[in-house]
Amino acid sequence: xxxxxxxxxxxxxxxxxxxxxxxxxxxxxxxxxxxxxxxxxxxxxxxxxxxxxxxxxxxxxxxxxxxxxxxxxxxxxxxxxxxxxxxxxxxxxxxxxxxxxxxxxxxxxxxxxxxxxxxxxxxxxxxxxxxxxxxxx
Numbered sequence: 001x002x003x004x005x006x007x008x009x010x011x012x013x014x015x016x017x018x019x020x021x022x023x024x025x026x027x028x029x030x031x032x033x034x035x036x037x038x039x040x041x042x043x044x045x046x047x048x049x050x051x052x053x054x055x056x057x058x059x060x061x062x063x064x065x066x067x068x069x070x071x072x073x074x075x076x077x078x079x080x081x082x083x084x085x086x087x088x089x090x091x092x093x094x095x096x097x098x099x100x101x102x103x104x105x106x107x108x109x110x111x112x113x114x115x116x117x118x119x120x121x122x123x124x125x126x127x128x129x130x131x132x133x134x135x136x137x
Contacts, residue, residue, distance in 0.1 A: 006078025008127050015042045017056045022128040027059040027118045029092055040094035061118035062135065063090040068100070068110055084110055088132050102133040 011019040018041075021028030031038045032046035033053040045052045068086040071079070082105045089095045101119060103109050115135035122128045 004077030006123060008123060014044050018042045019127065021058070022120055022130055025120055027061050027130050028056050029059045029090070029094060030054045030056055038092045038094055040090070040096050060091050063088045063116050063132065065100070065110060065112055065114045065116055066095055067112070070105055070107070070110070086132065088116055099131045100133065101131050
């Protein structure tokens with residue numbers, strides 16, 4: 001019997017630019033053309049001022065560890081415990097949930113405010129996820 005797979009996001013017309021970006025190795029965010037607010041997750045209007053005049057841009061991929069929890073239970077298909085479920089604050093301002101890679105999944109290694117950089121994990125030929133690792137240097 002095949003091992004259960006990790007759940008796959010389902011791109012929508014509003015989020016397709018984000019998934020196209022991750023597949024191309026880019027973290028894409030949106031910026032409101034009216035008030036300059038940068039936001040995530042993707043949506044067709046600004047959550048700050050409700051303007052529909054928004055632009056997509058390539059983010060730096062830099063951020064820091066804002067918060068996390070370490071899951072030790074083998075409940076989620078596609079994950080091997082322990083693993084961190086993290087909130088990363090991006091350099092551009094928005095926060096996003098992700099996973100931390102290339103780092104022990106322990107409180108000693110996962111220091112709040114540690115600098116992170118984006119990496120990309122291809123789940124299949126359609127979906128590539130942004131994940132984060134400790135920044136080099």
